[in-house]
Amino acid sequence: MFDRLNRMSRMRFHAWLLLPSLLCGAAAHAQFLPENARRIPVQQKKVPLTDASFERELGESSVPPGEFARGNEESLARARLSAFQETVKPLFDSRGWTLTVELLWESAVVNAQATRDANRQPVIRVHGGLLRHPLVVNQADGLLAILCHEAGHFLGGAPKQLRGSTQLRSWTSAEGQADYFATTKCLRRLFQPAGASRLAAAESIAASSVAAPPPAGVPPLPPALESSCERAAEPAVCMRSLQASQLATWIYADVIGTAPPRLDRPDLEVVGSTVLAHPRLQCRLDTLAAGAFCSASDDDAFDDENPSPGSCARIRTPEEPWLTGARPACWFVD
Ligand SMILES: [Zn+2]
Numbered sequence: 001m002f003d004r005l006n007r008m009s010r011m012r013f014h015a016w017l018l019l020p021s022l023l024c025g026a027a028a029h030a031q032f033l034p035e036n037a038r039r040i041p042v043q044q045k046k047v048p049l050t051d052a053s054f055e056r057e058l059g060e061s062s063v064p065p066g067e068f069a070r071g072n073e074e075s076l077a078r079a080r081l082s083a084f085q086e087t088v089k090p091l092f093d094s095r096g097w098t099l100t101v102e103l104l105w106e107s108a109v110v111n112a113q114a115t116r117d118a119n120r121q122p123v124i125r126v127h128g129g130l131l132r133h134p135l136v137v138n139q140a141d142g143l144l145a146i147l148c149h150e151a152g153h154f155l156g157g158a159p160k161q162l163r164g165s166t167q168l169r170s171w172t173s174a175e176g177q178a179d180y181f182a183t184t185k186c187l188r189r190l191f192q193p194a195g196a197s198r199l200a201a202a203e204s205i206a207a208s209s210v211a212a213p214p215p216a217g218v219p220p221l222p223p224a225l226e227s228s229c230e231r232a233a234e235p236a237v238c239m240r241s242l243q244a245s246q247l248a249t250w251i252y253a254d255v256i257g258t259a260p261p262r263l264d265r266p267d268l269e270v271v272g273s274t275v276l277a278h279p280r281l282q283c284r285l286d287t288l289a290a291g292a293f294c295s296a297s298d299d300d301a302f303d304d305e306n307p308s309p310g311s312c313a314r315i316r317t318p319e320e321p322w323l324t325g326a327r328p329a330c331w332f333v334d
Contacts, residue, residue: 030114030161030172032149032179032248033130034278036255039108040129047134053259054250072205074105077131079202080140084147087195088186091155094301097122099151104128110255112146114153114172124150135251140199141240142247144190145182145288149248152181157302157310159332161276173302174276176331179284181302182248183241183291184310184325188298191237191244219246222264228293228323238292245288249281261285267330275331283330294325307334 040047085101092099100117102125109127117123124147130136136143156173163170173181189195221229221242229238242263250260258281267282279287294312302310312325314334327334 038110040132041108083198083202114150141244145244145248148182148186152178156181158307179287241292279331
């Protein structure tokens with residue numbers, strides 16, 4: 001009798017364990033970074049990057065990676081997240097959604113996720129380890145590109161991911177599409193004057209707590225891309241978006257322990273069918289860069305069924321695919 005009861009309660013117990021993992025299944029992939037073993041606890045004050053090539057790429061103009069330069073890290077993190085939330089709020093409002101940005105400051109995990117609450121309202125959850133990452137502490141733009149990717153899972157439109165192993169479409173935009181949204185619609189708002197002054201105000205919270213804030217750790221742009229940005233409608237926004245894209249993919253490279261991808265070495269692979277999961281890292285940087293060059297207006301929203309509205313059409317120029325502003329052929333088939 002006891003045995004049977006035990007078996008039954010064990011079965012119930014297991015069923016409850018299974019349920020959340022099934023529910024989380026769809027959301028688990030809705031993140032910029034892969035699941036990773038990198039951990040940066042609150043107490044850790046010096047965090048080296050995993051690959052030596054980062055320091056060569058960053059050059060001498062930057063803060064040495066791993067040095068925490070600010071004194072008021074949690075306030076800075078909260079101020080940055082608020083500036084992001086306030087700037088992207090109208091995009092969510094236009095869909096009738098209320099975005100919650102949840103900070104798990106004590107969490108050492110280096111990641112952020114897009115998920116939905118019990119009322120199907122969008123939630124972006126950010127772990128403290130990401131905010132303490134050496135490529136985030138002194139420079140928010142890589143973090144902002146990651147947050148914009150998470151927003152893109154809700155607002156990026158088609159192509160959408162599939163629900164589990166079915167052919168039904170999920171609520172989340174495909175990974176490549178979330179990247180494309182990040183630069184075409186989201187970072188632009190953050191880097192245009194209203195967003196940029198909110199971000200600058202957030203940074204000043206931390207600046208006031210130290211005597212002399214150091215220069216930010218930003219990798220230089222390849223000169224050819226910088227001059228291409230000069231021909232864009234908003235050159236400063238284009239350049240800042242490229243730098244943010246570079247930083248975001250460098251954070252990715254760091255958590256998986258590889259050398260950083262480069263803006264001047266695009267992934268020229270042509271896929272046979274659209275990739276809905278994470279494309280290769282170089283391909284992702286190319287997608288982010290393409291979005292920075294896309295001439296479509298950031299007010300021109302993406303559509304949930306048709307991937308064309310709000311995007312830039314592909315023109316066959318394989319040597320400089322990102323300059324057309326179209327989604328690259330390394331993940332997207334039109
Ligand atoms: Zn994602």
